[in-house]
Amino acid sequence: MTVELDFGAVLASWPLLLVGVAWTLGLTAVSAVLGVLTGIAFAWARSEGPVLLQTVVGAYVELIRNTPFIVQLFFIFFGLPAAGFRLSPEVASVIAMVVNLSAYATEIVRAGIEATPRGQREAAISLALSPTQTFVYVVTPPALARIWPALVSQIIIVMLGSAVCGQISVPELTFATSLIQSRNFRSFEAFIIVAAIYLVLAFTVRRLLRWAGPRFVFGR
Amino acid sequence: MYAMTSKTTRRTAVCALAACAVLIAGAAQAQNALDDITKSKTIKIAIPTDFPPYGFVGADMAPQGLDVDMAKFVAAKLNAKVELVPVTTANRIPYLQTKKVDLVISTLGKNPEREKVVDFTIAYSPFFIAVFAPKAAAVKAAEDLAGKSIAVTRGSVDDQELTKVAPATAEIRRFEDNNATISAFLAGQTQLVATSAQVASTIMQKNSSLGLEYKFLLKDSPNFIGVAKGEDALRTRVNEIVAEARKSGEIDRLCKKWLGREAGDLPI
Amino acid sequence: MVEFTLWDILRNLALAARWTVVLSLIAFLGGGVVGAALLVLRLSPSRIGRALVEGYVELFQGTPLLVQLFLAYFGIALLGLNTSAWTAATLALTLYTSAFLVEIWRGCVEAVPRGQWEAGTSLALSFSENLRYVVLPQALTIAIAPTVGFLVQVIKGTALASVIGFVELTKAGSMVTNATFRPFVVYSCVGLFYFVLCYPISLVAKNLERKLHAAHR
Numbered sequence: 001m002t003v004e005l006d007f008g009a010v011l012a013s014w015p016l017l018l019v020g021v022a023w024t025l026g027l028t029a030v031s032a033v034l035g036v037l038t039g040i041a042f043a044w045a046r047s048e049g050p051v052l053l054q055t056v057v058g059a060y061v062e063l064i065r066n067t068p069f070i071v072q073l074f075f076i077f078f079g080l081p082a083a084g085f086r087l088s089p090e091v092a093s094v095i096a097m098v099v100n101l102s103a104y105a106t107e108i109v110r111a112g113i114e115a116t117p118r119g120q121r122e123a124a125i126s127l128a129l130s131p132t133q134t135f136v137y138v139v140t141p142p143a144l145a146r147i148w149p150a151l152v153s154q155i156i157i158v159m160l161g162s163a164v165c166g167q168i169s170v171p172e173l174t175f176a177t178s179l180i181q182s183r184n185f186r187s188f189e190a191f192i193i194v195a196a197i198y199l200v201l202a203f204t205v206r207r208l209l210r211w212a213g214p215r216f217v218f219g220r
Numbered sequence: 221m222y223a224m225t226s227k228t229t230r231r232t233a234v235c236a237l238a239a240c241a242v243l244i245a246g247a248a249q250a251q252n253a254l255d256d257i258t259k260s261k262t263i264k265i266a267i268p269t270d271f272p273p274y275g276f277v278g279a280d281m282a283p284q285g286l287d288v289d290m291a292k293f294v295a296a297k298l299n300a301k302v303e304l305v306p307v308t309t310a311n312r313i314p315y316l317q318t319k320k321v322d323l324v325i326s327t328l329g330k331n332p333e334r335e336k337v338v339d340f341t342i343a344y345s346p347f348f349i350a351v352f353a354p355k356a357a358a359v360k361a362a363e364d365l366a367g368k369s370i371a372v373t374r375g376s377v378d379d380q381e382l383t384k385v386a387p388a389t390a391e392i393r394r395f396e397d398n399n400a401t402i403s404a405f406l407a408g409q410t411q412l413v414a415t416s417a418q419v420a421s422t423i424m425q426k427n428s429s430l431g432l433e434y435k436f437l438l439k440d441s442p443n444f445i446g447v448a449k450g451e452d453a454l455r456t457r458v459n460e461i462v463a464e465a466r467k468s469g470e471i472d473r474l475c476k477k478w479l480g481r482e483a484g485d486l487p488i
Numbered sequence: 489m490v491e492f493t494l495w496d497i498l499r500n501l502a503l504a505a506r507w508t509v510v511l512s513l514i515a516f517l518g519g520g521v522v523g524a525a526l527l528v529l530r531l532s533p534s535r536i537g538r539a540l541v542e543g544y545v546e547l548f549q550g551t552p553l554l555v556q557l558f559l560a561y562f563g564i565a566l567l568g569l570n571t572s573a574w575t576a577a578t579l580a581l582t583l584y585t586s587a588f589l590v591e592i593w594r595g596c597v598e599a600v601p602r603g604q605w606e607a608g609t610s611l612a613l614s615f616s617e618n619l620r621y622v623v624l625p626q627a628l629t630i631a632i633a634p635t636v637g638f639l640v641q642v643i644k645g646t647a648l649a650s651v652i653g654f655v656e657l658t659k660a661g662s663m664v665t666n667a668t669f670r671p672f673v674v675y676s677c678v679g680l681f682y683f684v685l686c687y688p689i690s691l692v693a694k695n696l697e698r699k700l701h702a703a704h705r
Contacts (some may be wrong), residue, residue, distance in 0.1 A: 066686035163552035169371075194555055195556075195559060403669075451489075
């Protein structure tokens with residue numbers, strides 16, 4: 001049996017792949033911003049919020065971190081309409097990604113906050129800053145700087161996880177690949193190419209975020 | 221067997237990757253599938269499990285349906301034990317190409333693209349692809365799909381036909397398998413669904429509250445049994461079995477049982 | 489068609505959950521063995537070996553598990569080998585797991601103070617002796633908690649095997665959904681099953697970590 005690989009047949013559909021890349025990056029960008037912001041808010045709730053809030057957020061974090069993303073996505077997309085919430089595949093995907101990322105971000109950010117020396121906080125309070133001001137201006141920036149690499153890794157994981165969103169017809173990269181593959185039956189070539197694209201994306205996004213972090217997120 | 225003649229136009233596109241193109245001489249598959257089946261007395265047949273009444277699971281999760289019965293029938297005629305392999309619409313053809321199964325009996329329609337990569341036997345059951353929606357939706361023809369969302373299973377003939385006729389503003393949502401397509405439609409995620417008439421009628425029975433109705437026919441696309449390219453001995457044998465079953469009334473009996481109607485005119 | 493009671497749903501999911509457990513264990517053990525071999529290569533003085541492992545890790549951590557599963561599934565068959573959903577899922581999950589475990593363990597080895605390595609070398613221990621008698625025993629204690637924690641990721645990872653037709657918990661969920669048309673109930677149950685499998689492991693990992701920290705303080 002001789003197998004002849006034909007990558008050209010797949011690359012001929014490059015516009016579909018390009019749209020796929022755009023969707024994957026778009027989904028990732030939106031969920032990264034919303035997910036990290038939610039994560040910071042939840043981290044505050046978990047470490048400084050009222051007891052009830054701490055418990056609720058804690059349960060949320062555990063529930064999300066101990067169930068697979070694909071099940072969360074299916075629940076939101078297929079299950080929630082039965083309860084009256086109907087979401088488009090794209091919105092359902094963003095929500096699932098935000099929910100997923102926020103749970104991990106909560107724990108990551110919290111670890112960063114807890115590592116902030118007490119003295120800094122006391123100094124801020126002695127300067128008559130309110131607790132909120134202290135949290136936003138004094139505690140968060142160094143905490144983010146400390147955990148930025150971990151956060152970037154988690155964002156990459158969520159980006160790669162978005163491959164699953166194609167299952168519910170979001171035209172992201174893996175969906176594009178599957179579509180091409182189901183038309184020309186070049187499954188192996190298609191997935192080799194998409195794997196290469198993901199590698200490039202993961203590498204580039206990681207570099208970009210590592211670079212952007214100190215400049216735009218927690219810089220001074 | 222995996223080779224598809226690449227057109228000269230594609231050649232240029234290949235240039236950049238020509239270096240990557242590799243020839244893999246795999247383990248020699250000298251003997252043919254029919255001999256293997258006769259010798260091992262087992263046959264692997266791909267069937268659907270997400271497509272009632274052709275293939276679905278009961279409360280015991282065991283597959284049943286027209287295609288499942290057909291698979292058992294063909295296996296019995298070949299004196300082989302059947303190993304049912306559940307597949308989805310999108311991965312049926314790759315399963316055959318990579319010889320994970322000997323036959324695909326999984327509502328497989330015939331079209332020129334598929335004929336390039338797999339072989340087909342004669343048809344064994346009818347299949348009508350149509351568009352369905354609740355009564356309230358004013359859809360009578362393809363033009364009316366403009367601005368509406370339609371669920372369809374990726375990689376199916378349904379998808380191809382729909383893509384061909386749907387106006388540019390129609391929002392075609394392609395799902396991975398029939399489970400997802402039907403679930404999405406039933407959850408109200410799309411306004412319409414393009415699928416088999418028989419499948420839709422099963423959904424209607426289970427969900428009469430939906431007020432689902434037939435809108436228009438996309439294609440009369442009977443089901444064929446898929447055989448890997450080059451397995452002519454197996455194809456000839458299965459053709460004999462199907463032809464005989466069509467004559468003896470066995471096919472009609474199966475269609476009556478599962479589809480509630482006779483097979484009707486089936487093409488060669 | 490057959491009517492599904494809630495009991496039928498739960499029973500079928502529980503039956504399918506067995507395969508989730510089996511697949512997770514195989515992937516975890518397989519990934520552990522491969523990961524350990526890679527770790528030795530990664531720590532060895534050989535530059536090529538290190539570069540290879542780094543590339544391997546980059547490859548498996550930089551592409552979606554879903555794509556890896558598809559590749560294993562359709563790719564290996566092209567080499568003339570017959571792959572079932574079982575072999576493909578096992579292979580892809582094993583490689584994926586090993587790529588993460590080798591990184592986790594490397595971190596643990598690096599957490600062992602540099603002086604320990606040097607002390608070992610000064611005692612004229614070879615690389616393998618040093619690794620075996622001095623560094624690994626210390627790294628092992630540090631490694632237990634994150635390793636157990638990663639088992640949760642493996643279990644969740646097996647959910648993706650549903651996409652290549654492996655009938656485990658998630659796939660059973662979508663099949664049952666289609667037979668019952670009750671996605672809300674079914675996916676809630678599926679989620680609950682995963683939680684029941686994963687949460688205790690998460691707790692154990694957390695406790696181990698706490699103990700370790702206490703011991704080091």
